[in-house]
Amino acid sequence: MAYSVEIDRKWQKKWEETNIYRFDKDNLDKKLYCLEMFSYPSGAKLHAGHWYNFGLTDSWARMKRMQGHNVFHPQGFDAFGLPAENFAIKTGIHPKDSTMQNIATMEEQLKRMGATFDWDYEVITCLPEYYKWTQWIFLQLYKHGLAYRKNAPVNWCPSCKTVLANEQVLDGCCERCSSEVTKKNLTQWFFRITKYSQELLDCLPDLDWPEKTKKIQTNWIGRSEGAEIEFKVADSDLSFRVFTTRADTLYGVTYVVLAPENELVDKITTDTCRRAVEEYRNTVSKVSEIDRLSTVREKTGVFTGAYAIHPLTGERVQIWIADYVLAGYGTGCVMAVPAHDERDYEFATKYNLEVKRVIKGAEGIDDALPFTEDGFLTGSMEFDGISSEEARLAIVKKLESKNAGELKVTYRLRDWLVSRQRYWGSPIPIVYCDKCGTVPVPEDQLPVELPYNVVFTPDGESPLAKCEEFINTTCPSCGDPARRDSDTLDTFVCSSWYFLRYPDNKNDKEAFNRELINKMLPVDKYVGGAEHAAMHLLYARFFTKALRDMGYLDFDEPFLSLVHQGVILGPDGQKMSKSRGNTVSPDEYIEKYGSDVFRMYLAFGFSYVEGGPWSDDGIKAIDRFVNRIERLIIKFASEKGSAGSDQFGSDEKELNYVRHFAIKSATDDIEVFQFNTAIARIMELVNALYKYDALENRNIKLMEDTIKDAILLLSPFAPHFAEEMWELLGGGYSVFNQPWPAYDEKALVRDEVEMAVQINGQVKYKINVSSDADNQQIEEAALTDERADGYIGGRNIVKVIVVKGRLVNIVVK
RNA sequence: GCUCGUGUGGUGGAAUCGGCAGACACAACGGACUUAAAAUCCGUCGGACUAACCCUCCGUGCCAGUUCGAGUCUGGCCACGAGCACCA
Numbered sequence A: 001m002a003y004s005v006e007i008d009r010k011w012q013k014k015w016e017e018t019n020i021y022r023f024d025k026d027n028l029d030k031k032l033y034c035l036e037m038f039s040y041p042s043g044a045k046l047h048a049g050h051w052y053n054f055g056l057t058d059s060w061a062r063m064k065r066m067q068g069h070n071v072f073h074p075q076g077f078d079a080f081g082l083p084a085e086n087f088a089i090k091t092g093i094h095p096k097d098s099t100m101q102n103i104a105t106m107e108e109q110l111k112r113m114g115a116t117f118d119w120d121y122e123v124i125t126c127l128p129e130y131y132k133w134t135q136w137i138f139l140q141l142y143k144h145g146l147a148y149r150k151n152a153p154v155n156w157c158p159s160c161k162t163v164l165a166n167e168q169v170l171d172g173c174c175e176r177c178s179s180e181v182t183k184k185n186l187t188q189w190f191f192r193i194t195k196y197s198q199e200l201l202d203c204l205p206d207l208d209w210p211e212k213t214k215k216i217q218t219n220w221i222g223r224s225e226g227a228e229i230e231f232k233v234a235d236s237d238l239s240f241r242v243f244t245t246r247a248d249t250l251y252g253v254t255y256v257v258l259a260p261e262n263e264l265v266d267k268i269t270t271d272t273c274r275r276a277v278e279e280y281r282n283t284v285s286k287v288s289e290i291d292r293l294s295t296v297r298e299k300t301g302v303f304t305g306a307y308a309i310h311p312l313t314g315e316r317v318q319i320w321i322a323d324y325v326l327a328g329y330g331t332g333c334v335m336a337v338p339a340h341d342e343r344d345y346e347f348a349t350k351y352n353l354e355v356k357r358v359i360k361g362a363e364g365i366d367d368a369l370p371f372t373e374d375g376f377l378t379g380s381m382e383f384d385g386i387s388s389e390e391a392r393l394a395i396v397k398k399l400e401s402k403n404a405g406e407l408k409v410t411y412r413l414r415d416w417l418v419s420r421q422r423y424w425g426s427p428i429p430i431v432y433c434d435k436c437g438t439v440p441v442p443e444d445q446l447p448v449e450l451p452y453n454v455v456f457t458p459d460g461e462s463p464l465a466k467c468e469e470f471i472n473t474t475c476p477s478c479g480d481p482a483r484r485d486s487d488t489l490d491t492f493v494c495s496s497w498y499f500l501r502y503p504d505n506k507n508d509k510e511a512f513n514r515e516l517i518n519k520m521l522p523v524d525k526y527v528g529g530a531e532h533a534a535m536h537l538l539y540a541r542f543f544t545k546a547l548r549d550m551g552y553l554d555f556d557e558p559f560l561s562l563v564h565q566g567v568i569l570g571p572d573g574q575k576m577s578k579s580r581g582n583t584v585s586p587d588e589y590i591e592k593y594g595s596d597v598f599r600m601y602l603a604f605g606f607s608y609v610e611g612g613p614w615s616d617d618g619i620k621a622i623d624r625f626v627n628r629i630e631r632l633i634i635k636f637a638s639e640k641g642s643a644g645s646d647q648f649g650s651d652e653k654e655l656n657y658v659r660h661f662a663i664k665s666a667t668d669d670i671e672v673f674q675f676n677t678a679i680a681r682i683m684e685l686v687n688a689l690y691k692y693d694a695l696e697n698r699n700i701k702l703m704e705d706t707i708k709d710a711i712l713l714l715s716p717f718a719p720h721f722a723e724e725m726w727e728l729l730g731g732g733y734s735v736f737n738q739p740w741p742a743y744d745e746k747a748l749v750r751d752e753v754e755m756a757v758q759i760n761g762q763v764k765y766k767i768n769v770s771s772d773a774d775n776q777q778i779e780e781a782a783l784t785d786e787r788a789d790g791y792i793g794g795r796n797i798v799k800v801i802v803v804k805g806r807l808v809n810i811v812v813k
Numbered sequence B: 001g002c003u004c005g006u007g008u009g010g011u012g013g014a015a016u017c018g019g020c021a022g023a024c025a026c027a028a029c030g031g032a033c034u035u036a037a038a039a040u041c042c043g044u045c046g047g048a049c050u051a052a053c054c055c056u057c058c059g060u061g062c063c064a065g066u067u068c069g070a071g072u073c074u075g076g077c078c079a080c081g082a083g084c085a086c087c088a
Helices: A003-017 A048-066 A084-092 A094-114 A128-143 A192-203 A211-223 A246-253 A266-267 A271-286 A289-293 A341-352 A386-400 A498-504 A514-520 A538-551 A586-593 A597-603 A617-639 A650-671 A675-694 A699-714 A719-728 A773-782 A788-792
Strands: A033-036 A070-072 A147-157 A162-164 A182-191 A223-233 A239-244 A255-258 A301-309 A314-323 A333-334 A405-411 A430-433 A439-440 A472-474 A480-485 A526-528 A568-570 A609-614 A754-759 A762-770 A797-803 A807-812
Touching: A003 A094, A003 A128, A003 A568, A003 A586, A003 A719, A033 A048, A033 A498, A033 A514, A048 A070, A048 A526, A048 A586, A048 A597, A048 A650, A084 A094, A094 A586, A094 A597, A094 A650, A128 A147, A128 A439, A128 A498, A147 A192, A147 A675, A162 A609, A182 A586, A192 A223, A192 A405, A192 A498, A192 A538, A211 A538, A223 A246, A223 A333, A223 A386, A239 A246, A239 A333, A239 A405, A239 A773, A246 A289, A266 A301, A266 A472, A271 A314, A386 A405, A386 A788, A430 A754, A430 A797, A439 A480, A498 A514, A498 A538, A538 A568, A586 A597, A586 A617, A597 A617, A597 A675, A597 A719, A617 A699, A617 A719, A650 A675, A675 A699, A699 A719, A762 A773, A773 A788, A773 A807
Parallel strands: A033 A070, A033 A526, A255 A314, A568 A609, A754 A807
Antiparallel strands: A147 A162, A147 A182, A223 A239, A223 A301, A223 A405, A255 A333, A301 A314, A430 A439, A430 A480, A472 A480, A754 A762, A797 A807
């Protein structure tokens, strides 16, 4: 039977019946946790991108399994989230119904992929058995001060009608729907991820992650070393602190600026300036976030009428408010040094404020103002002449002695806003009581179930707020009537710990057993899209560290090794989308060619981390390749009994060389996700087998062993086909219980090697030398070759460089 | 604006520590088989020069440099992509 989707079904059935991919719980010493980022069960089916991620990671896992690892390879669904809810608003189909239906479809499709998933460990985040523990983790974070509620200006997406975390805002727009994000003052729940800023940074270097991803996280955390310096408000008891990385320019301060939102503004503004200040604050509040963050917009501000006292000189400097100072970073106040900061310079020029130079450039350096580089101090009293670098420490030291400042590290990372004014998510397990205030739901009352019958037309208010039987409850503490929190949790909360739940997904006593996950985690290989660099991957690291510090697990990082698959584009080289009409539907190709052909094309046609455009010609080529192998094996199976020779001459040596070279290369390449070159080596092996098969007198034993190795090498990419071929050759079930082939070092040594001979670095001719020849002999062979004199042409040989097995370079003059 | 990444035939993509550029495929072209087509098999396949082969020369975005030797290392530039962006 020629390979087709029928073969797929035959072996999928057999695998299921024999439970071949069941994880062995009793052999944890050899465990290998291989994980793909779980998928969101959207209305559509599995797309080419899912296949690329899941199918090829499965190929990697299959090799690992054959190499003797006890592979843990679970699957699940990130099932809460906005698309299902929006779909419901449009069609009236309840999110729970559509989601569970989609999950059933995707499970079927995933099974048809023929992967090694052990479905016993499935996790679905929207089921109460799961989100009970999401809520439990929320309560632990709350107890340890890592979850808190505050009123703050937050990102609001007017189209999604919910708040967003900083990470979900791209260029001032909603990450999901691209609407412009506005600011809104709301009381919301936050997770204190900033407590881990430094550790999140410190652990990055040791992770086997793409450098780019580590860089993104480093930028996102944004560590900045500087100083906090105190300024007193003149004629008042008030004071405030500024954050600066340029304490060396302190003597150049000619005014200070507060963010318009700063609380101090009301208290210090003088009566004569009050109207102007109020007006300005009003204007600023109307400017959109995008405009406010624009660097090209002209800076504006107003004088408050108040003065601050310079901490070292005692001078009075004006206090301004201006919208180029951000309320949320540092202290929300800056000292302005127009001579040495471009923004301050622009502002000072516009409003005629003093510009005072305190830094000179080194000799020969253009230090025209504004001069923002390091240099040497001037006009800075006893610090004159020393370098910026020294001054930053010396000046802060002096401030310290006067109790007016100290060194300070600031991070750009903000706490993670987790409340969402939407329906389809995990309820927040908190009750508000008039008497007792904020009361956590007792653990034995979890889960706080998400009610089914809810009107979820989005109007900016949480749908749950309008569900009387949900919202009205009694206070767990005093028993009086009380109200539940009506928001739900950001779905990134659910996905921040699912990898911890997989190994212990049926545990109904705890989120996960500590002893078990200490053995099962960290994840050894994690594969998924690069778009999660600053969101999921950062949140999951935070959760792991927080759970560790709360005593629930004993490792520092969730994912030791990370790979991002590239993106498969449409045949036109554009991103696949329904509106472009360039999507590739895996199901159709699988019906036509079988799932192995589909998977193998994805492996061969692209550099894994790059991705690229889909090609129908490419998949046809793989179909031909599979047929070519099948013809060879069917022919061989029919001739297997016939007598062959046991000779081991040069033809056999050559075949054996290609065989072992393929084993070595494919093994190395699969290990590092270079599937395209691994398959190229297998193709070479098949070509060599064809060549050998055409000979009169063949060594049948060698041929059989070689074909079997070829099947084994192919099996991770074409699991169904490999089973079929293995069976055809009389191998026992299953090919996946065979050990991965090992290469023989001796077979890789050829009797003779071809080497290039260069004259002055240019290849002129080739010579064959015995592979055990030493450098002396190789040099001699190159020089005594009949072609040598023609190229040397009587010139002097300056030197001869021999690179064993590669080339000889004769340098002549 | 700052930071990082990428740039190789008609196409997808290879190339170890600086060592024969273009593996493996696709497409194209020529041939064999066939009544014919499909399938299959064999051959050619970076460019210039050439009737053709050899030879020679050029060739990994561009310009320099280091080196016996550079796709690979260094400096500068160009293009594309990504991340950050009034972060004090």
